[in-house]
Amino acid sequence: MIRLEPRPDPSNIMIGLTPIFAVIATMIFGGMLFVFLGKNPVDAIRMIFWDPVFGEHAFYYRGQILVKAAPLIMIALGLSFGFRAGIWNIGAEGQFIMGAVIGGATGLALYPLDSFLVFPLMIVMGSIGGLLWALIPAYLKIKFNANEILVSLMLVYVAFNFLIGMVTGPLRNPDGFNFPESRSFQDFPSAHNPELWAGTGIHWGVLTTLGMVIFAYIAITRHIFGFNVRLAGQAPRAAKFAGVDPNKMIAICLGISGALAGMAGLFELTGPAGKLTTTFPVGYGFTAIIVAFLGRLHPIGILFAGLLLAITYVGGDIIQSQLSLPKASIQVFQGMLLFFLLAVDILVNFKIRIGKGISK
Amino acid sequence: MKLLKTLMTGAALVVGLGGVAQAEDKTKVGFVYVGPVGDFGWSYEHNEGRKAVEEAFGDKVETMYVESVPEGADSERVMTQMALDGADLIFTTSFGYMDPTINVAKKFPNVKFEHATGYKQADNVSTYSARFYEGRSVIGHIAGHMTESNTIGYIASFPIPEVIRGINSAYIAAQKVNPDVKLKIVWVYTWFDPAKEADAATALIEQGADIIMQHTDSPAAMTIAEEKGIYAFGQASDMKQFGPKARLSSIIDDWAPYYITRTQAVMDGTWSSTATWDGIKEGMVAIGDFSNDIPADVQASAKALKDALSSGATHSFTGPINKQDGSAWLAAGETADDGTLAGMNFYVEGVEGEVPN
Numbered sequence: 161m162i163r164l165e166p167r168p169d170p171s172n173i174m175i176g177l178t179p180i181f182a183v184i185a186t187m188i189f190g191g192m193l194f195v196f197l198g199k200n201p202v203d204a205i206r207m208i209f210w211d212p213v214f215g216e217h218a219f220y221y222r223g224q225i226l227v228k229a230a231p232l233i234m235i236a237l238g239l240s241f242g243f244r245a246g247i248w249n250i251g252a253e254g255q256f257i258m259g260a261v262i263g264g265a266t267g268l269a270l271y272p273l274d275s276f277l278v279f280p281l282m283i284v285m286g287s288i289g290g291l292l293w294a295l296i297p298a299y300l301k302i303k304f305n306a307n308e309i310l311v312s313l314m315l316v317y318v319a320f321n322f323l324i325g326m327v328t329g330p331l332r333n334p335d336g337f338n339f340p341e342s343r344s345f346q347d348f349p350s351a352h353n354p355e356l357w358a359g360t361g362i363h364w365g366v367l368t369t370l371g372m373v374i375f376a377y378i379a380i381t382r383h384i385f386g387f388n389v390r391l392a393g394q395a396p397r398a399a400k401f402a403g404v405d406p407n408k409m410i411a412i413c414l415g416i417s418g419a420l421a422g423m424a425g426l427f428e429l430t431g432p433a434g435k436l437t438t439t440f441p442v443g444y445g446f447t448a449i450i451v452a453f454l455g456r457l458h459p460i461g462i463l464f465a466g467l468l469l470a471i472t473y474v475g476g477d478i479i480q481s482q483l484s485l486p487k488a489s490i491q492v493f494q495g496m497l498l499f500f501l502l503a504v505d506i507l508v509n510f511k512i513r514i515g516k517g518i519s520k
Numbered sequence: 521m522k523l524l525k526t527l528m529t530g531a532a533l534v535v536g537l538g539g540v541a542q543a544e545d546k547t548k549v550g551f552v553y554v555g556p557v558g559d560f561g562w563s564y565e566h567n568e569g570r571k572a573v574e575e576a577f578g579d580k581v582e583t584m585y586v587e588s589v590p591e592g593a594d595s596e597r598v599m600t601q602m603a604l605d606g607a608d609l610i611f612t613t614s615f616g617y618m619d620p621t622i623n624v625a626k627k628f629p630n631v632k633f634e635h636a637t638g639y640k641q642a643d644n645v646s647t648y649s650a651r652f653y654e655g656r657s658v659i660g661h662i663a664g665h666m667t668e669s670n671t672i673g674y675i676a677s678f679p680i681p682e683v684i685r686g687i688n689s690a691y692i693a694a695q696k697v698n699p700d701v702k703l704k705i706v707w708v709y710t711w712f713d714p715a716k717e718a719d720a721a722t723a724l725i726e727q728g729a730d731i732i733m734q735h736t737d738s739p740a741a742m743t744i745a746e747e748k749g750i751y752a753f754g755q756a757s758d759m760k761q762f763g764p765k766a767r768l769s770s771i772i773d774d775w776a777p778y779y780i781t782r783t784q785a786v787m788d789g790t791w792s793s794t795a796t797w798d799g800i801k802e803g804m805v806a807i808g809d810f811s812n813d814i815p816a817d818v819q820a821s822a823k824a825l826k827d828a829l830s831s832g833a834t835h836s837f838t839g840p841i842n843k844q845d846g847s848a849w850l851a852a853g854e855t856a857d858d859g860t861l862a863g864m865n866f867y868v869e870g871v872e873g874e875v876p877n
Contacts, residue, residue: 227593227597228593228597324709337639338865340678340679428593432596434593437592442592473594474597477586477589477594481550481584487586487587
């Protein structure tokens, strides 16, 4: 019999170091994977982790890492509040889509208005789109105690079909030969979210994300709201006695995560993606769940986790084209990262006991 | 200091990184695929084209590819990465790569780009596609003869002109030989999702279809057809191994000749921006072997149709053809012009249902 026994006092240093151990373990076992695929593991690992940041063409990749990381971090920040409070929003992908559709539709309705107010209005509408979409599971949970995991997840598929309906119908580009796509925001300057400094990849969404990290850091460590969130998650009864209204908590946590996911969707749409298409969602909302946990639900941790995952995406494309590796091998590699993180986590928090004896 | 350096090199990217390429004398050719090369359909055939380029030029070329690249920002990054790594020619093989291709092409004026199935060109961006609808005529003809339930199931991906053209072409050919034939269409909104494609095939069979056609990339529907003992057609690649009994014939995309020609043009310095739309005649669209289940006379008439399409004696869209609402489209003997075909957004008379809107 192998049993897990909780460590009475898990080491804080070890908890902080787990992501590093996980990355090292991923490099070792991922390296073995590349050996089995007939490639030089040192080259492969270097291409994934080193080249995007310090390699020959890093001047380009660094910006792309920010482009890739920004939506992940922004969504994960929003999710982290709910996850801390024990409220599981799994449908950030749907809120991301709705933010892009509602915010994007607002902009397209104003085409070709030339005003500096268009873009801020779109950001607000995008956030509201995500917010309202996330309040559906919140309402159903408060009113009928419906499971928010299922409801929010199911709403992803509803949102996706809504997106398809919009781009094949009302939002379709009238000059686009009937292809199911909206107008390009690149051709609509007042709604465009451009690269602010050429070659850096930085757009308004990246800057906003950085601001959100600081904001979330203050909220969770210095503000009574952050305290209430943590209390609700760790000791729901105590939270009730302290006057934390659980229903309010559900609405606020889902609302925040929805609004941030919606905003991320709007920035992605008007910037890197450029237009609404049926292939607009590429899974940021789901990957952000991994980022949130990889980052320990802590704003600074999420910042680094988002960057790390973005590096593996960019690096993953590099090794694919340089070493002719299949995409699946990169996905296995990324999966290993999460697996080892969870595994190391368990070893830090639990002791493994073999045999029947109960240790004191 | 580091930041300054980053910004400066960043600026260099804009000023003209086109010069980075050409470091070696090998011609580097990049391919961006929307699905996995193991889809045994669309991306698989593009990858076969890539292999043919390697075979044709041996040491003189180096190819690279990235598979399953999402359309949008990710594809732009992958293309830029290939250009930075010294690609001289890059094939972007999905419609959704259109704007990213144009964007990256602007940054690398010395790199040649070839975008499949799109409509935006630039000085260093060509477009190319195949007249798949000619193949649809041939398999529609066979299906019209072979169906006993008079119901053909059609798995459609996205309601874009390319797909609607295929539906119309298959229907016109089937209806010509079997006036009672009906098309049942299921829209799956994906190019590659074996689970969804399989579900669609099952649903169509339950609605009485005894032949399945598809405009998606995986052989999932073929395997379902084999299981249920009905017929299907290979799409993009032959797919025989997935339905030895079910497969009647196939529409095969053969990109190899085009890819070799274009690579040669880059080597010779004769490459120029073109818009190519080739069909059976040029060999870009091929029809797979006929199954022995097809009676000899149908095989003969299908082959005759293929030859006529190839020689130009007949056109898939030859009037009289009405639109679905009964309004006249093509007069007797009139053939559709490429412009209308390229933007086709309506069904022809007899196709049931509505173009999703």
